Structure formats: C-alpha cells, structure tokens
Amino acid sequence: MKARVHITLKNGVLDPQGRAIAHALDGLGFAGVNDVRQGKYIELDLAETDRKAAKTKVEAMCSKLLANTVIENYAIELVD
Amino acid sequence: MQAAVVVFPGSNREGDAARALEAAMGRAPAMVWHGDSDLPKVDLIVVPGGFSYGDYLRCGAIAAHSPVLREVKARAKAGVAVMGICNGFQILTEAGLLPGVLLRNAGLGFVCKNIGLKVETSQSLFTSGYSAGQTLSIPVAHHDGNYFADEATLDRLEDKGQVAFRYCNAEGGLSPEANPNGSARNIAGIFNDTKNVLGLMPHPENAVEPLQGSTDGKAMFKGIVEALS
Numbered sequence: 001m002k003a004r005v006h007i008t009l010k011n012g013v014l015d016p017q018g019r020a021i022a023h024a025l026d027g028l029g030f031a032g033v034n035d036v037r038q039g040k041y042i043e044l045d046l047a048e049t050d051r052k053a054a055k056t057k058v059e060a061m062c063s064k065l066l067a068n069t070v071i072e073n074y075a076i077e078l079v080d
Numbered sequence: 081m082q083a084a085v086v087v088f089p090g091s092n093r094e095g096d097a098a099r100a101l102e103a104a105m106g107r108a109p110a111m112v113w114h115g116d117s118d119l120p121k122v123d124l125i126v127v128p129g130g131f132s133y134g135d136y137l138r139c140g141a142i143a144a145h146s147p148v149l150r151e152v153k154a155r156a157k158a159g160v161a162v163m164g165i166c167n168g169f170q171i172l173t174e175a176g177l178l179p180g181v182l183l184r185n186a187g188l189g190f191v192c193k194n195i196g197l198k199v200e201t202s203q204s205l206f207t208s209g210y211s212a213g214q215t216l217s218i219p220v221a222h223h224d225g226n227y228f229a230d231e232a233t234l235d236r237l238e239d240k241g242q243v244a245f246r247y248c249n250a251e252g253g254l255s256p257e258a259n260p261n262g263s264a265r266n267i268a269g270i271f272n273d274t275k276n277v278l279g280l281m282p283h284p285e286n287a288v289e290p291l292q293g294s295t296d297g298k299a300m301f302k303g304i305v306e307a308l309s
Contacts, residue, residue: 013183013228014183014186014226014228014262016183016184016185016186016187016188016226016262017184017188020188064145065137065141065142065145066137068138068141068174068181070179070180070181070228070229070230071181071183071228
C-alpha cells in the first residue's frame with residue numbers, strides 16, 4: 001500500500017518561497033495568481049495491508065518527523 | 081568543568097566550537113558522534129552549526145531524532161546545560177527542547193555577516209559574562225534563521241525572560257533593518273523555561289579572536305565556564 005502525504009504551511013506562517021514563486025510567475029506574464037503557498041509531497045511504500053493500521057502509522061510518522069506541527073499541516077491519502 | 085560537542089554528518093562548526101571552549105576551559109571538550117548514545121558525563125553539551133544530514137526534510141529534523149539527541153534531551157531535562165548554535169538551535173527546536181521553529185530567511189538569501197546583537201539578560205549561565213542591554217558584534221551564517229512562534233508563545237517567552245538575544249543596530253535599536261532574517265520580534269536566541277538550554281542563530285564561537293573581526297563572543301564562553309566550574 002502506498003501513502004501519499006501532503007505537507008502544507010499553516011495559515012499565517014510566512015512562506016517566502018511561495019512569494020518568490022508568485023513574483024516569478026508574475027514576471028513570466030501569468031496574471032491573476034493571487035497567492036502561492038509551497039508545500040511538500042512525500043510518498044511512502046508501506047508493507048502494511050490494513051488501511052486503518054496504515055493510517056494510524058502514517059499519522060504517527062507525520063506528527064513525529066514528517067511534519068513540524070508548529071508550522072505545518074499534513075494530509076494523508078492511502079492508495080492500494 | 082567538562083564539555084562535549086555533538087557531531088553529525090554535515091556539521092561544520094564543531095571545530096570552532098571546540099576551539100572556543102578549549103580556550104575558555106583550558107581543556108578540550110569531548111567530541112561525540114551522532115550515532116553514539118553514550119554521552120560522557122559533562123557539565124555542558126554544545127550542538128554546533130552546520131547542515132546536519134544535509135538539512136533534509138527540514139533543518140535539524142533528522143538530527144533531532146538521532147541516538148545522541150535522545151541522550152541530550154534526557155540530560156537537558158535533568159538540568160545539564162545545553163547550547164545549540166545555528167543548526168544546533170534548529171535541532172533543539174525540532175527536538176522540542178525549545179519552542180518555535182526557524183523558517184527560511186524572509187529575504188530568501190543566505191546571510192553571512194556580522195550583526196548587532198543585544199543581550200537581553202545577564203541572568204543566565206550563558207549570558208553572565210555580559211550585562212543586560214549590552215550590544216555585541218557577532219557573525220551569522222544561515223539560510224533558515226527566521227524565528228517563528230505563535231503570538232501566545234512569543235508573549236510567554238518575553239514574560240518569562242526567555243529571550244536571550246535580539247538583533248539590533250549599532251545603537252542597540254531593534255529596527256526591522258537590523259533584523260537579518262525576519263525573525264519575530266528580532267529574536268536571535270532563546271532559553272528554555274528553566275534556562276539551562278540556550279539556542280541562538282549567531283556564532284559566538286566565531287568571534288573569539290581579533291583575526292575573526294570581533295572578540296565579543298569570548299565573554300559568553302568565559303561566563304559559561306565560570307558559571308559551571
């Protein structure tokens with residue numbers, strides 16, 4: 001089973017990289033981009049076959065290492 | 081007094097930290113490799129600057145879960161003095177020994193220069209060599225030094241006197257221009273609530289000899305050695 005983890009900055013946390021991307025897009029002539037927030041995508045290949053157990057495990061991984069919950073949110077998607 | 085410097089793959093200021101400590105203590109600190117969980121019995125543990133584990137995932141995130149850091153955490157909780165410099169500060173926040181987090185610099189660039197540093201308090205084992213309000217010149221060298229914590233945490237740090245250092249201009253003023261990385265409230269260094277753990281982005285170990293352009297960091301190490309001897 002695969003777990004797809006999306007890690008995003010919480011609202012209110014400054015994202016200078018997202019801002020730089022927005023500036024670059026503007027410079028390329030892409031108008032109408034109101035805001036850009038940059039995040040991370042992590043794909044895990046798991047030996048676990050039980051969805052519930054996998055979810056619990058990946059949640060623990062996220063809160064312990066993959067995300068810093070002071071500044072980041074995470075979303076987990078499981079794919080068979 | 082005995083000290084140890086923890087070394088990770090990618091640390092690069094461990095030699096400078098060891099040198100500054102040796103000059104102040106009169107003996108060399110123990111160098112402890114990241115995979116070791118048997119840390120010698122010491123009075124001070126320094127987590128040095130660099131790019132531990134290539135700063136993969138987030139700065140300090142991987143190092144914060146290394147075997148040696150588990151031991152550092154246990155010692156810190158038992159009251160042993162722990163000092164995290166630059167990447168060491170990032171590691172201590174990731175390890176949960178200090179609140180907040182260090183984000184990418186607001187200007188996105190790597191900042192490498194001498195900055196003005198205001199000593200907020202002399203009432204700690206780390207800052208007893210200075211007087212409160214004193215202005216120092218100390219180098220910074222980092223890409224992710226933008227201190228962030230929620231407003232409630234920042235208020236609590238201020239109320240409890242846990243702000244150790246702030247970025248300032250030559251006159252000691254806390255202007256936005258004096259802030260090299262966008263840190264909240266110009267914060268450059270903080271203590272934990274029991275003040276036996278210090279994290280700071282500037283490098284006092286690189287301001288201990290005239291050749292380095294400033295000797296303002298020397299009093300920090302001298303003060304620490306006096307406090308712990």
